[in-house]
Amino acid sequence: MGGVLEIRDLHKSFDSHHVIQGFSMDVVEQTLSCLIGPNGAGKTTLMDLISGRLKPSSGSVRFRGDELSGLSESDIARRGVGRKFQVPAVFKELTVRENLEIAFSREVNPFRNMLKFRDKAMLAKLEEVSVLVNLENRLSIVAGLLSHGETQWLEIGMTLMQEPQLLLLDEPIAGMTEAEVDQTAKLLREVRQHSTLIVVEHDMGFVRRVADMVTVMHMGTHFAEGKIDEIEANQNVREIYLGTEEDAA
Amino acid sequence: MNGNIYHDKRAQWVVYIVFFVSLGLIPVMQADPFLLNQLAVFGIYGLLAMSISLCWGTGGILNLGQGIAFGMGAYGMAMTMQMQSQDPEFSPLPSFMSTNGLEQLPWFWEPFWSTGGGIFLALAVPTIFSLIFGALMFQARVSGPFFAIMSLAMLSAFYILVLDMQPYTNGANGISPRMPLEVAGYSLDPYSPAAYWLIFGLLFSLTVLAKLLNQSKFGQIVRALREDPERVRFLGYNVALYETLIYAISAFIAAVAGCCFTILIQYVSPDQFDVVFSITMVIWAAVGGRLSLIGAIIGAFLIQGSESYLGDQFLNSWHLILGFFFVIIVRFLPNGLAGLLEMLLAKRSRSSTEESPPHGRAKSPAAANAEKAGV
Numbered sequence: 001m002g003g004v005l006e007i008r009d010l011h012k013s014f015d016s017h018h019v020i021q022g023f024s025m026d027v028v029e030q031t032l033s034c035l036i037g038p039n040g041a042g043k044t045t046l047m048d049l050i051s052g053r054l055k056p057s058s059g060s061v062r063f064r065g066d067e068l069s070g071l072s073e074s075d076i077a078r079r080g081v082g083r084k085f086q087v088p089a090v091f092k093e094l095t096v097r098e099n100l101e102i103a104f105s106r107e108v109n110p111f112r113n114m115l116k117f118r119d120k121a122m123l124a125k126l127e128e129v130s131v132l133v134n135l136e137n138r139l140s141i142v143a144g145l146l147s148h149g150e151t152q153w154l155e156i157g158m159t160l161m162q163e164p165q166l167l168l169l170d171e172p173i174a175g176m177t178e179a180e181v182d183q184t185a186k187l188l189r190e191v192r193q194h195s196t197l198i199v200v201e202h203d204m205g206f207v208r209r210v211a212d213m214v215t216v217m218h219m220g221t222h223f224a225e226g227k228i229d230e231i232e233a234n235q236n237v238r239e240i241y242l243g244t245e246e247d248a249a
Numbered sequence: 250m251n252g253n254i255y256h257d258k259r260a261q262w263v264v265y266i267v268f269f270v271s272l273g274l275i276p277v278m279q280a281d282p283f284l285l286n287q288l289a290v291f292g293i294y295g296l297l298a299m300s301i302s303l304c305w306g307t308g309g310i311l312n313l314g315q316g317i318a319f320g321m322g323a324y325g326m327a328m329t330m331q332m333q334s335q336d337p338e339f340s341p342l343p344s345f346m347s348t349n350g351l352e353q354l355p356w357f358w359e360p361f362w363s364t365g366g367g368i369f370l371a372l373a374v375p376t377i378f379s380l381i382f383g384a385l386m387f388q389a390r391v392s393g394p395f396f397a398i399m400s401l402a403m404l405s406a407f408y409i410l411v412l413d414m415q416p417y418t419n420g421a422n423g424i425s426p427r428m429p430l431e432v433a434g435y436s437l438d439p440y441s442p443a444a445y446w447l448i449f450g451l452l453f454s455l456t457v458l459a460k461l462l463n464q465s466k467f468g469q470i471v472r473a474l475r476e477d478p479e480r481v482r483f484l485g486y487n488v489a490l491y492e493t494l495i496y497a498i499s500a501f502i503a504a505v506a507g508c509c510f511t512i513l514i515q516y517v518s519p520d521q522f523d524v525v526f527s528i529t530m531v532i533w534a535a536v537g538g539r540l541s542l543i544g545a546i547i548g549a550f551l552i553q554g555s556e557s558y559l560g561d562q563f564l565n566s567w568h569l570i571l572g573f574f575f576v577i578i579v580r581f582l583p584n585g586l587a588g589l590l591e592m593l594l595a596k597r598s599r600s601s602t603e604e605s606p607p608h609g610r611a612k613s614p615a616a617a618n619a620e621k622a623g624v
Contacts (some may be wrong), residue, residue: 014419074482089477094476101469102481110491114467117464119466
């Protein structure tokens, strides 16, 4: 099991404001890493840098040995990096089924897609994913009518339809009920069987349940890393968090 | 889900067939050549409205400069027809050129000696122009109102260019070829049923192709990027490429409409590049329903039809009435008349399932299966 993602000495600044300052991290194949840290630590910015929404000021992001920084968002997605956004981004005017269908992006050539009407491989994948994310009975509903938790699942489902090797999930359980959180934890454990995940999450209870590794960010730096018990026992981590940990729990 | 019949693909195709077959039968029942010619011109408006529906409705790209492709197509056809009535030996120069002091046929007129070459250029030049202009805009992620303004500015530039290049375009007087278009020895009389059928044959086949395009994976992706281009990018699709293509396909249809226009009217002038005309195209699509190809076509028929028959009675106030109508539609029916129909049918299907819930429930798994097979 080798390294999937290698981040080296990453910097990102907006004008004189340094958001990411010399961040380095390694992610191993088929692990679920949770990224935690106080607000403003740079977690979402890091996701943006990996997925190409932002370009780093300096440093490198290597995915399976290939440099990602400098590539466009669509090229990075093509290489197998899927992304779920903090504010769920689904196509609200389209049905759940259409959302999932579009996300199946094995073929991106527009001319070939003009001739594509019924895609067997897609239908098989759609069946699998819709059961996995618990939306198999909601397929013909317009996505804008889904509950908040279901919308989160739909977006996770969309990233799964992409057949990614690395999934970046930004706050996947925000706004979910207790039962939905349980299901999501189960789902993520299942996804981890075939892919690598990086999950940004505030809820320490959830992190404890799903994480193989926990990385703590603070002020744009790599602050600490380890198993959840080590992190919770770490006095320095407790200090930077102060009240936030109790709020989340 | 109990299905709204509006979204039923089979019902949609039935509507298409009924609509186009009845249009095709008109010349059988109506022999008045002037009326046929006028109705054929409506077919051209239908093509334009349909092209706007594809670009703006499916792709969300508000294009106020569709007149560029339309005008280029119209001028290309006019040049072809003009050269058909010129003789390479005795009168190689259209008369307006000699009155404007030209002694030699300009180089870009040369290819129009050939009818096939001329028609090819009339379609290819606007399409390639749109590919380049679209690629420049969409690569830079120009979108929404900014793109609309850019397209409008480009259209105005073309209008002035055509007006100013008097020796090459005959300026404000325009080009009026003496003879109808002649293809393979056959002269296409613009007042004949043949001309009518040509236009509606094109309208029919291009609309069907556009509908298939909408139903393909390509169409699905374009509809998704109308809502959230950013998300589509993160799914791995090159958004600028998709936008450029839908924009260029729409321009190609407008160029076809331009060619047909000159065939029917035998006259072309800078008016075809007029800003008001391009905005009118958008109004047709908005009133009929930009999300529905056939809705946009019907919108064009309704507005132009009422302009022809009511416009005379209201004269100057016609544009005011049209404007008022447009404001009402945009405010209360954002998806136009097609959207109104969709709403009414949805209400009907909802009330019918409420009246007979057991029946409705029994039907839903079958409907879901049908949908699974259909998509």
